[in-house]
Amino acid sequence: MNSSRLLSSGLLVAAVSLAALGTAMAQEKTMAFSPLSLDVPAMQGLSGALSHFAEDAGIGYMVLDPKFDATTQAQQLSQVIETGRVNGAWAITIGAPALRNVVQRAVESGIPMVVSGRPADYGLDAAQPGIAFSDIDYEVYGTAIGQELGNCIAENLDGDGKVFFFGDTSGTEAAKITDDFGKQGLATAAPNATIVAENLSTARLESQQKVSQMLLAHADANAVYASNDENAMGALLAFEAAGLPTPCIVSGGGSDEVLGFVEAGKIYAAAGFDFEGDAYQNFQTLLAMMDNPTELGPILSIPIKLTK
Amino acid sequence: MSHDAIDAGAPSGGAANGAVVKRQLPPDVAILVFLRDRGIFVLWVLLLVIFAVWNHPYFATINNAMLIVSAASLTAIFAAAVATGLFSGALDLSLPGVAALSTCVVGVLLKQFGVPVPLALIGGLGVGFLCGLINGYIVLRGLNPLIVTIGTLSVTSGLAALVVGGYAISGVFELEFMGSARYFGIPSHAYIVAVVYLALTIFLTRTRHGIRMRAVGGNSEAVRRAGLSDQRYKILGFIISAMLASLGGIMTMALVFEASANASPSILFTALTAVFLAGVSLAGGRGSLPRVLIGALVLATISDALTIAGVPPYWATVATGALMIGALVFDKTMTESISARLVKVSTMTVHEKASK
Structure with a gap:
């Protein structure tokens, strides 16, 4: 009897804690970052920089890890965008065609994104509201x-x-x-x-x-x-x-x-x-689009850094 | 007849015997058998409830359910490929290579030769058929299946790269109908998985050839002594397994619109995790295909929930590995406990009879 009560109380506390955590999660404005893979040191550095930018801006931050897999990247981004879990996302795209539907759904849901490439890579013929393209040449x-x-x-x-x-x-x-x-x-x-x-x-x-x-x-x-x-x-x-x-x-x-x-x-x-040099520009663009997702997103370009 | 066979819809005679056996089980053994055979269903439901509360209000939605189904579909197909191989007694490690080769062949047929979609698909599945046949034929020469299929993994990966000239063929939009398309709100992949699992379950449990194939996996010597050709069924296992890998590869291409020669081993590891979660025996013969499907759904559910919760990706990797080990330990513990209790019960009955 006592053990049953103890078990019930434990379950109740766990449920309340989880619910509280869920509610806290629901209240925060959050952005997601999907790099090529967190196995790449440069991507880890970039994620760290974004985390600081987000903290300074007072928004939540989450990083995804598709591990160079275009299917996984599309699935993970769908999961956070289509459920409304995030209010904006930046993806360094592994395979642009794989994200065609993700970008489409983001436009429909009014959730801004910064994605690599050009509109044509995603089957689009022009700039889109709330979607910025970070062109990699x-x-x-x-x-x-x-x-x-x-x-x-x-x-x-x-x-x-x-x-x-x-x-x-x-x-x-x-x-x-x-x-x-x-x-x-x-x-x-x-x-x-x-x-x-x-x-x-x-x-x-x-x-x-x-x-x-x-x-x-x-x-x-x-x-x-x-x-x-x-x-x-x-x-x-x-x-x-x-x-x-x-x-x-x-x-x-x-x-x-x-x-x-x-x-x-x-x-x-x-x-x-120069992903790190580009990070702040993209972050600011995403932040601006999160405030006004109906505006056409810009087409940015990632600079190339040469050291010799 | 094992409980696994009963799960998958065993032949009527066997099911009847199974029912008799179940009625005679003592309550504690019945609970253990239930946990062993249905534990994966219980685990999944438990996870759904926990994640629904934890990720409120994002998780428990129809839209997210469809995302989980979509994510589980690819794993489910590759897991079916692994499971079919194991049912017939062999772990086929060449599946990622076969998938990549089939994908590249379909991509080249569609984009470079302008072949109609149905013919290209037949071509891709034909590649799987051939790979399975070759794997099976070589293994039957007495070589270790693991080593043979590692070899064919390398061969097929290399061939895939050769077929596409080393670089992926992009813009393969012809297969969108079986990729990201949804019908009545349900991802197209889900229909494919439903058909494949239904057909395979019927084949494995309701047809003579399917039952014999599983018997070969369980005890090939006994099948041979019964006057049946174990070799034919072993080859059949390899062929079905490779064709399913081809289908998985083509479904992946339909999602990403790209024919890539990249034979990712992670496909195999995820599929293996789903298969072991479902309690399929590495020794062959034992296992249930519907449980494999639930295994794939469990993995997709965990991945989805951790992604939505924003849990650092490294933890997701840790969770998947821990889950696989946990499933193996659970299955072994349950099986040993059932055996121990059954022996105890059987001994008690003898004494009781003797005293009378």
């Missing part, structure tokens, strides 16, 4: 990496570059654009450079092993196009382990570690989207 990005590598080859190797090309691993349409324009940028800046081997890798150890193996077949390689920081670090370690001179390396990304090596002169340059 992969053509410029790829060109910047390729061109800087070409510059390094022209300056340090008399234009005679033998390049290991580590392409974008995401396998998306954006990856194809980045890689294609990277090659074009390289060809423009160093016309005599040749790509002697291509590969894909996301992890440092894997990159290091692959470069070591590629060096067996191409011992004269002297430049590395690295689509991410891990490729760049892995390549640097592999060349050092093989006792070869430091090659020309340009990294797509720009973590603190890589920037340190750029400063030390071991990596020629790092080019990356």
